[in-house]
Amino acid sequence: MPEEPRLPAELARRLPATFGAAVHDQLRQWDFLFPAEQRQLRAQLDWLSGLEQAEFDRLFAPLEELEGRMALGPHDATAGLGVREVGILARSPLYAQWRVEVEKVFSRIDAATAPSVPLRNSPRLLLSILPPAASLTDQPVWPSLAKLGAWFSLDRPFGEILPGLVSRIAARACAPAFEEIERTWVFECGTQFSDLANSTVLSWDAMDPLRREFLRRLNAVQRDLRSVDQTTEDLRRADISRLAGPAITANPRVREFVRSVLLSGNGSLVFSNSFVEWGASEALRRVQPQALVASFGMRQKLKPFSSLVLFEDQNRSNPVRDQDDPAGSLADAVLLAEYVYLASQRVACYPDHTVTLMSAIDWNRVLILGPRAPRFAASSATPEQLTAFVLDWLSA
Numbered sequence: 001m002p003e004e005p006r007l008p009a010e011l012a013r014r015l016p017a018t019f020g021a022a023v024h025d026q027l028r029q030w031d032f033l034f035p036a037e038q039r040q041l042r043a044q045l046d047w048l049s050g051l052e053q054a055e056f057d058r059l060f061a062p063l064e065e066l067e068g069r070m071a072l073g074p075h076d077a078t079a080g081l082g083v084r085e086v087g088i089l090a091r092s093p094l095y096a097q098w099r100v101e102v103e104k105v106f107s108r109i110d111a112a113t114a115p116s117v118p119l120r121n122s123p124r125l126l127l128s129i130l131p132p133a134a135s136l137t138d139q140p141v142w143p144s145l146a147k148l149g150a151w152f153s154l155d156r157p158f159g160e161i162l163p164g165l166v167s168r169i170a171a172r173a174c175a176p177a178f179e180e181i182e183r184t185w186v187f188e189c190g191t192q193f194s195d196l197a198n199s200t201v202l203s204w205d206a207m208d209p210l211r212r213e214f215l216r217r218l219n220a221v222q223r224d225l226r227s228v229d230q231t232t233e234d235l236r237r238a239d240i241s242r243l244a245g246p247a248i249t250a251n252p253r254v255r256e257f258v259r260s261v262l263l264s265g266n267g268s269l270v271f272s273n274s275f276v277e278w279g280a281s282e283a284l285r286r287v288q289p290q291a292l293v294a295s296f297g298m299r300q301k302l303k304p305f306s307s308l309v310l311f312e313d314q315n316r317s318n319p320v321r322d323q324d325d326p327a328g329s330l331a332d333a334v335l336l337a338e339y340v341y342l343a344s345q346r347v348a349c350y351p352d353h354t355v356t357l358m359s360a361i362d363w364n365r366v367l368i369l370g371p372r373a374p375r376f377a378a379s380s381a382t383p384e385q386l387t388a389f390v391l392d393w394l395s396a
Contacts, residue, residue, distance in 0.1 A: 004030040005042050011049050014056060016063045018089065018098070019105065032256040035179045036119075036288040036349075043113040059108060063101045070094050114348045119177055123396045124354040125169065125291040126284075126344055128337035129162060131298050133330055133360035142338055142358060142367060149356070149369030155380040159361035161387075162295075163192070168387050169291050170199045172394060178290055181253065185289040187279045189272040189297025194247075200254055200289075201247070202279055204272040204297075207258070210243040211269055214262055218269075235263055257286070272299050273329065277336035281343035288349055291394065294340050296333035301325040341369070355393045372396075 007027055012020050026033065026041055033041065051059070070092045089095060114120065133141075140146070154161065170184045184199040191203050204211075217235055240259060241249040249255050261282055267274030273296045280294040301323045337358060344350040355370035366386070368374060374381070374389040381389075 005045055007045065008049055011045070015048075016060050016067055018067055019060065019063060019102065022102075029256075032253050034253055034257075034287045035182060037286055039118060040110075040113070043116055044109050047109060047113050059105060063098070063105060066094055066098050066101055070098065110348065119182075119288075120349045121353060122175065122177070122290060122349070123393055124289075124344075124350055125390060125394055126341065126350075126354055126356040127166070127291075127293040127295075128340050128356070128358045129158065129293070129295045130333045130337060130358075130360035130363075131296055131329055132326070132362045133334075134362050135327075136330065136334075136360070137363070141334060145338060145341060145358070145369060146367060149367055150373060151365050151367050152374065152376065153380040154359075154364045154366060154386070155378075155382050157362050157364055158359040158366055161383040162361070164383055165387050165390065166193060166196065166293055168391060169293075169394070170196050172391055174290065181251070182287060182289050184291045184293070185280075185283045185287060186293040186295070187276045187283070188293075188295040189276060189299075190295075192295070193293070200251075200287075202254075202258060204275045206245065206247075207262075210240055210245075210258075211262065213240075213243050214269055232263065235259075257282070271332070272297055273332045273336055277339050280340045284340075284344050284347050284350065288347060292344075294337065296329075296337060298324050298326065298329045299332070301328070355390070357390070 004027065007020070007024055012024070015023065023041075023045070026037075030038065048056070070088065089098065092098070166186070174183050180198075181200060184196075186193045186196060186199055186201040188201070189204045191205050193199070193201050194203055194206060214235060217231060220231075236259065240255065244255060244258060248258055261275070261279045262268050264278070264282075266278040268278045269275075276294050276296050280292060283289060283292060341356055341358070344354060344356070352371055355368065355372060357366050357368055359366040364380070366381075370393075372393055374385070376385050376389075378385075
């Protein structure tokens with residue numbers, strides 16, 4: 001593991017308070033950062049430290065001006081962001097502007113450091129799979145994405161190809177430059193791939209005990225801002241080893257990743273497909289795995305008097321038996337699968353270097369996007385042909 005870098009005292013003194021505190025927070029969590037994040041953070045610090053003062057001032061001037069208007073009060077950048085500061089930021093009328101300026105700063109830094117980031121040009125793979133979608137067979141799906149690639153016929157439903165395909169992807173020989181945790185990530189609603197070797201597999205169903213405990217704690221929050229802040233902070237520090245299971249807790253990075261995904265909103269605690277989409281998007285941003293699988297599934301219909309409460313556990317509040325919601329699940333999954341693709345395009349190492357496969361469990365066709373298109377000899381591709389195309393791409 002790379003040695004933890006330090007925030008140079010001179011750089012800490014020059015950085016805006018919120019930016020410096022955020023960098024310090026990342027450094028404090030160094031052991032929980034993934035290799036890609038560590039490489040990126042080190043490159044950012046090196047670039048900022050070497051920046052001439054005039055350019056440095058131009059980069060941070062808008063952020064400095066906003067901070068002066070947000071009433072944060074005196075704050076030591078090397079102390080990190082506390083519950084109080086995070087609360088003030090999140091509730092400030094200027095928060096949206098602050099986020100925009102922070103993103104501009106990071107975009108400028110990332111653009112300057114991107115050429116030096118290792119593995120940037122390595123081939124990548126993204127798979128997004130819908131639940132059964134026979135009702136959409138004759139309808140255009142992902143029309144905007146289809147313009148960027150092409151549909152290919154398969155000689156059988158994609159769901160019959162999927163287990164063998166994912167197994168071969170996980171078992172592939174991987175370039176030594178990729179660390180083990182950067183090889184293959186799988187997000188799924190069920191547990192189809194829970195025993196997959198050489199991969200990080202995160203299953204919504206397998207996390208049921210952890211999710212229910214988080215929901216229980218969040219539903220006990222008193223309806224005031226201080227209680228919300230404190231409960232969220234307590235959950236970020238709580239020992240989740242017993243509830244998360246050995247596969248997750250064996251790796252502290254994965255454990256904290258799961259905690260972050262479940263607590264960062266976006267419906268990840270309540271809806272399985274939201275968990276798959278948000279988890280996959282965060283993994284693309286933070287882990288940057290060479291191969292990622294997002295397998296969407298069936299969710300249950302929302303129950304009366306529970307669907308109105310953001311963090312409500314439906315089984316606890318309404319004893320009516322769960323019912324599948326095929327139409328709602330499919331509507332969610334089509335949109336969320338596209339979100340995953342768009343998330344990949346916002347991370348420097350994926351555009352122009354990623355082959356993306358998108359299909360549904362019961363479809364005899366697959367949408368393929370990316371810099372390389374397959375050349376299948378027959379009109380319908382076999383599992384062997386599709387697998388060979390994928391593995392050949394990853395080894396390019």
